[in-house]
Amino acid sequence: MIEQRWEVEIGSPVLATDGEYGRVQQVILDSPQKRVAALAVRKYGLINSQTVVVPQAAVAAAAAGEVRLNISREQAAALSEYRSAPRRDPCAPGFRAGWQVFCRNEPVGQVSLALLDTGGRVSGLVMHIGHVPGRDVIVPVDWVNKVDQPNVYLRVNRSALAELPDYYPDDAIASEVNDALWADDIVRATDYYEIDISVNAGRVTLNGHTQTSEIKARAERAAHSARGVLGVENRLVVDDELMMEVAQALAHDARTRGQIIGVCARHGVISLNGAVGSAGVRTAAEECAARVPRVRAVVNYLRAPGVEVDAEDQRVLQPGRGCAVYASDMPIGRVERVIINPRNRRVTAIIVHGELPDLTCDSSDQLPINLSQQTRRVVIPVSPRQMVTTSVSLNITSVEAARCPDFDLASYVLPAANWRPPYPYRREDVLFEKEKPDGPEN
Known part of the structure; x- marks a missing residue:
């Protein structure tokens, strides 16, 4: 699965790994190539609230609604304060919502959103043009001639804007494609649940498996028909x-x-x-x-x-990363990674991160749900008697799950860089058990 593009909306809330942190004030670029170096984020707080520089490497994901960091609020305390670059400084331009956009010195609209690819490079701007209700269109970053805060100047004539595609958020496009696949009677009756949809900058990628090349082609045509789609990459395996x-x-x-x-x-x-x-x-x-x-x-x-x-x-069980895991008596956590046997590419165990009963307490007269809980990562073997849908239902109790061994990375190895994981996993979702050395010969 490809990652979705970053959609950085000025004013979006920013979340650290352990809670709310602030709001996006500005997108900061560091070179004429328009690669995003950082976000200027205004921290929450009534007293001594300040705007800090959050480097691109600390951003885990960004959608139209929010920005998620891969650091905690405590770690973010070390971030430096943001100081605005001098006007006309070509080395540190940025984009703010509401900035005016000009074509040949003629005002044509306002910046609404900066679109970033997964490498942190600005791939385009979302600009609102026209009178109410107007249109939101995607302006290629190559069209930007210069940024002179608070104005953005394009290198094209106004007439070129009529050919620009309308902007739709990636999650909205994914929903449209999903509806289009469901509307196809053949796809719905055969392989609908085996097709994964991901969207990057309006371009759809179909992953998964189909029974025939005809169904693969039908799925591609359905995806092309969805509103907002700019292209389709069909990776379905027949x-x-x-x-x-x-x-x-x-x-x-x-x-x-x-x-x-x-x-x-x-x-x-x-x-x-x-x-x-x-x-x-x-x-x-x-x-x-x-x-x-x-x-x-x-x-x-x-x-x-x-x-x-x-x-x-x-039976083949393939619980997805992030799936909720339920013991027979209570929920215990989520799937963090899977252990796969490379000999047959099948999942043999799951690494579950969650809250499990504390077995060091006297539990003889208490229900598991009333026991004190411990946050742990445990390795739970996969059994054919378990059920896997959008969640994992174990055939053991939470106390039995708590008796499973703690996860120890030293007992496992990462797959080789050229190893292709089975759908629906990414390479970083998978671990192999270390091969046990042969015992001494007698």
Whole structure:
């Protein structure tokens, strides 16, 4: 999933990791390339309230409604006070809501919003033009000739503004695309719930899996039809194509070449069926299929001498990062990361961050919900008897969850930089268990 663009609205509330902090006063640029260096933020407070410089690196996300920082209010106390740059200083221009915009010295509108890409570079301005109700349009940053506070001068004639696209916030566009996909009878009946929508600067990316190339094309056409869409990148993976990729990989692997192995794909999950001569070949087939980059997970139904296949153990569970986690008796937290077995690309455990019963207290006569709570990160194994939808429902109590081991990063490794995680995860969502060294030989 791509990250949404930053939409920095002057006056937006600014939130630190532990609560409200202030409001955006100004966007500060540091070079002629118009890269955002910082935000000028007016801190909340009745006495000695001041405006401070929040560096771009401290901004976690920004939408039309708010700016979120990746630092706490205590850490923000070290930020330096903002001092306005001298007028006409070309090294520190900025943008404020309400600044006048001119085309060839003719006033044409006012700045409403600065649009930033995920690297912190200004990608455009949202400008309100015309009389009431007027239009909000996206002005490419390349059109800006100079910034002379409080005025912005464009290098184009007024007539060029008529060709500019209307501005729609990314979240509004995502909602429009979602509605368009639902309105398509075929997409709704087949793969609607397997398609993820993300929006960056009005450009839509479709991620996920579809059963056929026809459904993939229908989804793209539906996305193009939505209001405010400036472009569509279709990254949907087609099951038919994925099935062929896995079959070819098995045919070219020396360990599985010549074996009769049935391959099926359903929303990116590969199923291996048939019978092979040994447990080693069975394992090799699973590993081979899992190395195909776009595979979501591998379910191994292959029969082999001495191997029992339990269909119940083959259920694929993929809880998303941030999903709420519920024990059988109470909520306990959210999924922070997942542990994946690279041999079959399946989730084996989840790292849950939340409030768990304090087992050091005498709990013999108390319900779990009445026990004192501890904030912890625990590793909870994934069981096929658990339920995963938009949340995770465990088949254990909160006390049993509290007995799970604390998360220790030293026990895990990050995937290699070139490893492609299965949908819907990003590489930073995933950890692998460290391989245990072989024991001493007797």
